[in-house]
Amino acid sequence: DAGVIQSPRHEVTEMGQEVTLRCKPISGHNSLFWYRQTMMRGLELLIYFNNNVPIDDSGMPEDRFSAKMPNASFSTLKIQPSEPRDSAVYFCASSSLSGSGSETQYFGPGTRLLVL
C-alpha cells in the first residue's frame, strides 16, 4: 500500500484565497483524521470521520474551515477565505476501527501551507 496520500505537498497562497487540501486514506481504513501542526500550538486535531461521517469537528477553528469525505477513499479540507494565521502543516491520518485496542493512526506526509 502507498500509505496515506496528501496533495499538494506545498501550497503558497495570498490572504483571502480559497485553499483545498486533499487526502486519500489507506485502503480499508474507516477512520480519517485532519490535524494541524504549528510551532506554537503543536499538533491539533481539527476533525475526524468514521465511515465517512464527521464524528467530532470541535477542533475546527472557525467557519472558514470545512471538511468533507464524499467516499471512503477521499477527503478534502477547505479554507475559505485563508488568512496568514492559517499557515501551518496540515496532516491527514487514517486508521481502522477494529475494536482490538491496538489500532494506530497512519499519517500522511503533510501539506505545508503558507498564506501571505
Next chain:
Amino acid sequence: KQEVTQIPAALSVPEGENLVLNCSFTDSAIYNLQWFRQDPGKGLTSLLLIQSSQREQTSGRLNASLDKSSGRSTLYIAASQPGDSATYLCAVKDNNAGNMLTFGGGTRLMVKP
C-alpha cells in the same frame, strides 16, 4: 479535558548514551498510549502502542512503560544513535473520546556522533 505534557522539550546527548523521554497525562481513564516519531518535514510514524491493561512494550532498542495510576509513561532508548535524532511525541486515547488522540508537545532529540 485530557492534557498531555512531555518533558524535556529538547534533549541533546552523545552517541551511545541510554536516555529516557517522559510523558505525563492528567486523566488516567485511558484506552491506550502511543509513542510516535516525527522526522523533520515528515509525518508521524507509530513506534509503540501500550494498551491500558499493559505495563510496557518493547521494540528493538526502544522500551515504553505505562503507569496509569500516576499518569506517566516513559520511552527508553538504549545505546542511542545519530539516526535516532527526531521529535518523539506521545499520544493518549481516552476511554470516552471515540477514536481521538490527544498529543503531547513532543521532545526534540538530537544524538551527536
